[in-house]
Amino acid sequence: MRGAIDIRPPGLPVPNRRGDIRVAKILVVDDEPDLQVLLRQKFRKKIRSGALTLIFAENGVEALEQLQTHDDVDMVLSDINMPQMDGLTLLHQLNQLNRDLRAVIVTAYGDMKNIRTAMNRGAFDFVTKPIDFHDLEATISKTLAHLEVMREALRSRDELVALRRELGVAARMQESILPTVFPRDSRFEIHASMTPALEVGGDFYDFFKLEDGRMGIVMADVSGKGVPAALFMMVSRTLMKGTAIGESDPATAVAEVNRLLVESNEESMFVTLFYASFDPAAGLLEFANGGHNLPYVVKKSGDVEQIDCDSGIVLAVLPGFEFPGGALQLEPGDVVFFYTDGITEAMNEEGEEFGDDTLAAVLGEIAGSDAPTFSEKVVEAVRAHAGDAPQSDDITCLCLRYADSAS
Secondary structure (H helix, E strand, O other): OOOEEEOOOOOOOOOEEEOOEEEEEEEEEOOOOHHHHHHHHHOHHHOOOOOEEEEEEOOHHHHHHHHHHOOOOOEEEEEOOOOOOOHHHHHHHHHHHOOOOEEEEEEEOOOHHHHHHHHHOOOOEEEEEOOOHHHHHHHHHHHHHHHHHHHHHHHHHHHOOOHHHHHHHHHHHHHHOOOOOOOEOOOEEEEEEEEOOOOOOEEEEEEEEOHHHOEEEEEEEEOOOHHHHHHHHHHHHHHHHHHHHHOOOHHHHHHHHHHHHHHOOOOOOOEEEEEEEEEOOOOEEEEEEEOOOOOEEEOOOOOEEEOOOOOOOOEOOOOOOOOOEEEEEOOOOOEEEEEOHHHHOOEOOOOOEOHHHHHHHHHHHOOOOOHHHHHHHHHHHHHHHHOOOOOOOOEEEEEEEEOOOOO
């Protein structure tokens, strides 16, 4: 299966530049003959300008041959199970080539062994079968955006004569992996917002599909600032997503992420993290906490309460810790508001923090609103409180609104 097709997904960042045209090239490695047809069908309206080129190979051997011919491949999208050379072996070979590209693997739901092996061999991300083409398109966009940021960092490395320049690179690294397309159907909606600080920390949020129609939701804050924090943030985010897909119990999943982070924490960093698994069919929210701020639940009536859960400890410090968790039955119209301490600890010029009480009051005032309104109004309130005081930490929040199909 060889050949090339050209597509331009909307808003897709593309890293290479040829003449006056910015071009990205993706090598798709899969032995299923229908995949090329499906990709053509999916992107049929965008096969025009040459802004993005797809090349194909049926296994790892053919992929390496294609890479010899095409020295400007930006991304490899590879299945794991293939004849002659599988995807995991191909990842190892890609490392030996030392090429400036990113790899994304395609694997079955719950295949944690292969997912972990792939991540250890340098895979940037993964998508699961059967392929959700909306998820695939978002993953491609995120991967190419991250690649461009890293290339810009390398181009700028010799010019980084001040900390501010480094923090600018870190901010773009941070933003490049955050989801920007928010899921919404008749049962629930999600919206998130992050306002980076001048001194960049490691806040991140994430959400992703789990088995049985559930959604995984993450809110986290990495210690430190600048590029090291941004890099540790990306590792934490990938491990959380990969572990959550293979483990249904949130507390067990967080404990596994902690174990993996402890094993590879050479920089002695840590991350606070709140992870929740949400079942929109039943309105059930199961969760676990790793030393993070507890989310608020906002009722239609305006009543506001924090989720009842112990704090636990931060991740990446102590191995073998059992993280606290629990479950919450949501009612139609309930909102769960996740956030980082950049909101509650935002200070005005007099040194007064925004605080938990003020946050709860703001949430109560906007009860009954949709998810985007919650994010917008809270951020507005924090900025109004801070006034002209400099922002010292990321302001990050995520809102989950539950509404059954009948409401």
